[in-house]
Amino acid sequence: MDRRQQKTRDAIFKAFSNLIEQKRYGNITVQEIIDEANIGRSTFYAHFETKDDLLKALCTDIFNHVFADELMSEKTHDFSGGNNGLEAKLTHILHHLKDSETNIVGILSSESGELFMRYFKDYLIVIFSKYLNEIKMNAPADFVLNHLVGSFAETVKWWIDNKMIYTPEDTAKYYIEVSCANRITDK
Amino acid sequence: MDRRQQKTRDAIFKAFSNLIEQKRYGNITVQEIIDEANIGRSTFYAHFETKDDLLKALCTDIFNHVFADELMSEKTHDFSGGNNGLEAKLTHILHHLKDSETNIVGILSSESGELFMRYFKDYLIVIFSKYLNEIKMNAPADFVLNHLVGSFAETVKWWIDNKMIYTPEDTAKYYIEVSCANRITDK
DNA sequence: ATTATAACGAACACAATGTTCAATAACATA
DNA sequence: TATGTTATTGAACATTGTGTTCGTTATAAT
Incomplete structure (x- = not known):
């Protein structure tokens, strides 16, 4: 270029x-x-072409960076003391968000956050889909996937809005507790 | 007037x-x-004054209608076979959304949904706050409240986007299952 | 050194904004 | 019914933003 x-x-x-x-x-x-x-x-x-075009390009740039490791490899990272791969992966994403050079915090916590969230979820779907077969179903699969992705996105927004007072490790742990506890299959 | x-x-x-x-x-x-x-x-x-002003007024009108019963009384409604008050209340809200004269479906499922969702959550916070003391805490209270409200709002959006193929009863049940099962205190 | 191409900036027609104002219509009340 | 009040109207206005065009200048690539 x-x-x-x-x-x-x-x-x-x-x-x-x-x-x-x-x-x-x-x-x-x-x-x-x-x-x-x-x-x-x-x-x-x-x-x-348009302002919308610009926003999409910016989000794509950011997410490709934040999710780079997650999307390419299957290896899990051990930032957390957790034992299952999902918690570690989510912790990793939170670390990326926290350390990012681009001011993701500013973008996501601003009034423009909604559109950013939409693109964010598109990436999260890829992550969570890999774990869906390990989750006990109490409801239709598409409901569960939507629920996990949506509530994690909400968690991230809450975390950022609250000045990230909890560590990535704790935040991921809370999320797993509230969303996935008692739902991981024994295998 | x-x-x-x-x-x-x-x-x-x-x-x-x-x-x-x-x-x-x-x-x-x-x-x-x-x-x-x-x-x-x-x-x-x-x-x-502005277009934003108009949207806010429209949302207020709609929500005051949808949440009227919920906000004013403490009585629970028995639309569902459920036993706890929260599930019945959520079912009731879903019924209101489904039967509303104003085309909430169109508004929420359109690309304008984000702003609508923001106002929607403001009302949900009032509802969920009443039940928070009945929920077992595995995480900070504000985290749990945000999680419950955010994921229910996501559930509603998913429900509407998917043409409401599930009944209000089933949808509320799925939500309670996935979000609150094993977390209601025995009292 | 030459060629390709990116950025510039001025100009353009067009559409939307938010305000003003005098004229008209519909309303409430006695 | 008559009277005073208030909402709506429509036209006009200055201002701002849009998206495009095109000849010129500057900077890359080779």
Whole structure:
């Protein structure tokens, strides 16, 4: 990729990130983005068709980074004292979110969080699907998957909104306790 | 309230509901609303300051209706075969959502759902708070409350997105099973 | 050094915003 | 029914944002 393109793309992402922390996504204008990024109007439209296009690209960039290990390998990481693979994997994701260079905290805790959450869940579905066969079913499988993904996403949002006062390890543990305890099959 | 005001307000709500089913909230313009409602431009601004103001008013109207019984009385309703008050109460709410005259389905299943969900959760917090002392704690109380509210809201969204193929009774039962089973205190 | 291509910036037509104001219509009340 | 009140109307207005075009300039790649 041309260095100029990369530089422009970065400037747009950075400007957009700054703005999204200050105000709701729907109230951000392309005008503000190009002013903040200090680029020409036509340059923006050479990179992204719409504002929605930009948000999607930013989320994809971030999540590909956060979920990189999780999506590629089957190995589990031992950040937690937990014993099962899911808890370790979730702990790992929380660590990534906490240490991320991009201000994910700002984006997710801002009023723009809803759209971010939507893309976040798309990635979580991939993770949780791998564990679904290990969970005891008290309800239809699609209900359970939706429930696990949705409630973990809610957990993450809550964790971030509350200034991450709990450790990734504790947060993942609480989640497993409340969502999965007594539901892991003995195998 | 002046009949003219009521008529105009209804026309705006109806127009807005129609539009919100077709396209995302952020892409709806005031212009479209007043065209659809067939009212004068200045009339709209006499009723609502902004588009956000309108959405909030619409949600408030809907939720005050759906949650009316739940918020006012302590009595439980026996729509379900369930035995504890929470399951009956949630079943009742699901029935209200299903039977509502306003097209809640359209609003919640559209791309505008996120904002609706935010207001929805505000009401759910009131409901769930009453039951929190009956739930065994495996995690901090605020974590549990957030988890219960968030996952029930997700359940409702899933239910609606899936064309409500399960009954309110079954849906509430699944939710209680997955979220609260083994966590109700014996008292 | 040459070629390709990215960014620039000015200009454009168009659409939406939010406000104002005088005229008209519908309402409430006695 | 007559009277004062209030809501709606429609047109006008300045302002802001949109998405596109195009010739020029600057920076890459080879």
